[in-house]
Amino acid sequence: MRGTRVWAGLLGLQRAVVEDVGVSEEGEIVVAARPGWRERDRCGVCRRRCPGFDLGEGRRRWRALDLGTTFAYVEADAPRVTCRRHGVVVCALPWARHDSRFTRAFEDQVAWLAVHCSQSAVAQLMRIAWRSVGAICERVCAEAQREVDLLDGLRRIGIDEVSHRTGQRYLTVVVDHDSGRLVWAAAGRDRQTVEAFLDALGQERCKQVELVSCDMANWIAGPIAERLPDAVRCVDPFHVIKLAGDALDEVRREVWNEARRDGQTQLARQLKGARFALWKNPERLTERQSAKLSEIQHTNRRLYRAYLLKEQLRQIYRLEPGPAIALLDGWIAWARRCRLPAFAKLARTITDQRAGIAAAIEHGLSNARVEAINTQIRLLTRRAFGFHSANALIALAMLSLADLCPPLPR
Numbered sequence: 001m002r003g004t005r006v007w008a009g010l011l012g013l014q015r016a017v018v019e020d021v022g023v024s025e026e027g028e029i030v031v032a033a034r035p036g037w038r039e040r041d042r043c044g045v046c047r048r049r050c051p052g053f054d055l056g057e058g059r060r061r062w063r064a065l066d067l068g069t070t071f072a073y074v075e076a077d078a079p080r081v082t083c084r085r086h087g088v089v090v091c092a093l094p095w096a097r098h099d100s101r102f103t104r105a106f107e108d109q110v111a112w113l114a115v116h117c118s119q120s121a122v123a124q125l126m127r128i129a130w131r132s133v134g135a136i137c138e139r140v141c142a143e144a145q146r147e148v149d150l151l152d153g154l155r156r157i158g159i160d161e162v163s164h165r166t167g168q169r170y171l172t173v174v175v176d177h178d179s180g181r182l183v184w185a186a187a188g189r190d191r192q193t194v195e196a197f198l199d200a201l202g203q204e205r206c207k208q209v210e211l212v213s214c215d216m217a218n219w220i221a222g223p224i225a226e227r228l229p230d231a232v233r234c235v236d237p238f239h240v241i242k243l244a245g246d247a248l249d250e251v252r253r254e255v256w257n258e259a260r261r262d263g264q265t266q267l268a269r270q271l272k273g274a275r276f277a278l279w280k281n282p283e284r285l286t287e288r289q290s291a292k293l294s295e296i297q298h299t300n301r302r303l304y305r306a307y308l309l310k311e312q313l314r315q316i317y318r319l320e321p322g323p324a325i326a327l328l329d330g331w332i333a334w335a336r337r338c339r340l341p342a343f344a345k346l347a348r349t350i351t352d353q354r355a356g357i358a359a360a361i362e363h364g365l366s367n368a369r370v371e372a373i374n375t376q377i378r379l380l381t382r383r384a385f386g387f388h389s390a391n392a393l394i395a396l397a398m399l400s401l402a403d404l405c406p407p408l409p410r
């Protein structure tokens with residue numbers, strides 16, 4: 001095999017000709033290359049053949065995968081061409097994505113690592129800034145999305161919001177309940193964002209949607225009712241259970257404050273320590289937590305009642321539809337007269353949303369699955385902390401949860 005072919009193989013250059021190999025003053029390997037003849041004079045955006053324009057900014061370098069411990073670069077001319085659709089643009093080069101300073105193999109590896117490892121591991125291993133990792137995720141994701149249409153064949157979807165700390169504070173996300181995949185995400189949580197999703201879906205595919213699950217907010221329910229009139233709207237079990245948890249916490253705080261006010265320090269301390277025991281699913285309680293719970297049962301009947309109300313609401317999602325709906329109605333009746341204002345208020349909310357909650361039960365919307373994807377998205381937003389934009393976070397989420405992650409080079 002000729003030396004130049006070995007170099008092309010080492011750097012993952014395909015459809016390109018290696019002209020020369022040298023070592024820079026800093027000790028980096030620089031491989032001079034040019035695109036194969038079929039690859040020349042193509043638009044960098046659409047890859048269509050088009051006439052040349054000028055030499056652009058002359059020679060350019062792309063960071064390639066390291067060779068052992070040594071940095072490696074591809075160096076080549078990057079002339080500009082005139083595309084009928086995209087105007088004057090830098091020509092396409094087979095080893096790199098448009099507007100990138102890295103080779104395709106390098107970017108694929110970074111994207112793969114970003115999905116599978118911690119933020120600092122990717123940046124340190126690849127020796128690039130975390131910011132660059134975000135930009136790479138965006139490019140790799142955009143390319144993958146041009147090849148598959150994730151919105152095809154959607155029948156049962158979930159729309160939800162996720163908070164994050166990058167740029168705008170909220171994302172709206174859409175998941176496919178059948179495949180468990182994330183299929184759409186955008187910054188913002190308002191009517192316009194939901195409408196942007198419905199626009200992307202298009203009229204024809206809107207008609208095929210049978211079920212939409214979401215929380216109880218009007219900004220989702222409104223556009224759904226208008227544009228997907230035939231779809232059943234379900235309330236996500238996850239949100240119902242969360243509201244019950246919030247109400248329980250409110251009761252716990254009240255009881256705790258009262259105990260402190262009355263100088264019952266022992267009881268106050270007990271209650272403070274009971275938070276986890278109250279929150280956890282009973283089947284996962286440790287022995288100590290179970291003991292704590294039975295202590296509460298004896299010392300504080302109000303708080304224990306609140307606990308039972310939360311648990312019973314959770315049980316609804318574990319029964320067959322018939323008994324589940326009977327239990328739901330029983331729960332509403334109990335919560336209304338339980339003399340706990342937090343739960344009486346929740347009973348009113350649940351009465352308002354009864355149709356959507358019952359629909360979720362009838363259609364067997366599994367809470368485990370809805371919650372699992374929610375948890376994954378939330379973990380990702382934490383991992384993407386430090387990205388410069390919500391778009392980079394969205395790209396990382398799509399790569400991870402929409403099966404768009406490229407395989408490792410070779």
Ligand SMILES: [Zn+2]
Binds near residue numbers: 043044047048083086
């Ligand atoms: Zn073009």
